[in-house]
Amino acid sequence: MSEEKKRKIGIMGGTFDPIHIGHLILGEAARQQFSLDKVLFMPAGNPPHKRNRAGRAGDEQRVDMVRLAIASNPGFALSLFEMNEDGYSYTYRTLEMLRKRNPDTEFYFIMGADSLFDFDQWRDPQRIVNAAHIVVATRNQTDPEVFNALLEQRREQFHGDFLKLDTPNLDISSKRIRELIRNRESARYYLPDPVLNYIREHGIYLSSAEKQ
Numbered sequence: 759m760s761e762e763k764k765r766k767i768g769i770m771g772g773t774f775d776p777i778h779i780g781h782l783i784l785g786e787a788a789r790q791q792f793s794l795d796k797v798l799f800m801p802a803g804n805p806p807h808k809r810n811r812a813g814r815a816g817d818e819q820r821v822d823m824v825r826l827a828i829a830s831n832p833g834f835a836l837s838l839f840e841m842n843e844d845g846y847s848y849t850y851r852t853l854e855m856l857r858k859r860n861p862d863t864e865f866y867f868i869m870g871a872d873s874l875f876d877f878d879q880w881r882d883p884q885r886i887v888n889a890a891h892i893v894v895a896t897r898n899q900t901d902p903e904v905f906n907a908l909l910e911q912r913r914e915q916f917h918g919d920f921l922k923l924d925t926p927n928l929d930i931s932s933k934r935i936r937e938l939i940r941n942r943e944s945a946r947y948y949l950p951d952p953v954l955n956y957i958r959e960h961g962i963y964l965s966s967a968e969k970q
């Protein structure tokens with residue numbers, strides 16, 4: 759099949775505990791910048807011993823929150839590919855399985871700069887790079903030169919396609935949101951209203967068990 763006819767699918771993976779506007783803006787920016795047909799939001803599974811931890815959302819709640827957050831965007835979809843019974847799935851396996859099932863599709867795996875910094879600690883990063891384009895957004899006020907140098911280093915290291923996503927630094931994290939909610943401070947506008955309402959209704963993140 760010719761390149762033009764290939765479907766292009768973005769994958770936004772994460773713990774999404776909870777999903778926030780950082781994740782959504784990355785997905786939308788990638789969709790536009792790389793003309794993606796769809797962006798799949800793919801919550802990572804938790805191994806059984808990590809489910810229902812105090813101060814965290816349960817697996818089903820994380821999925822519900824993703825569903826609520828992306829509902830209004832026809833370019834986004836939820837994927838439960840990594841929410842399996844034994845929990846954790848490795849990214850390289852997910853991508854290889856998706857490739858096998860969808861030979862006419864090109865995959866764009868989206869991440870923040872923090873993930874690119876630890877990328878060589880991930881399980882089998884070479885197989886990830888072989889299976890997908892890697893799309894990276896800046897984060898944590900990373901100096902642009904440092905960011906460019908890291909992208910170049912990863913390209914040389916893995917002979918892969920590391921693409922820079924053109925987004926502003928979005929100073930927001932799930933960890934910060936959990937803190938705000940636990941301290942009963944406003945987290946409004948850090949995440950879509952329906953997600954915040956869901957968190958309130960279910961009393962999520964109020965416990966102080968999380969070690970910071």
Ligand code: ATP
Nearest residue numbers: 771772773774780869870873897928930931932933
């Ligand atoms: P936590 O604080 O719990 O680690 P998080 O905000 O980092 O949560 P994750 O679910 O861990 O969210 O992130 C999923 C992916 O989204 C990662 O690749 C991460 O780098 C990226 N990401 C999350 N928030 C941002 C952000 N504000 N800017 C750029 N990338 C982000």
Ligand code: MG
Nearest residue numbers: 773872931932
């Ligand atoms: Mg994180």
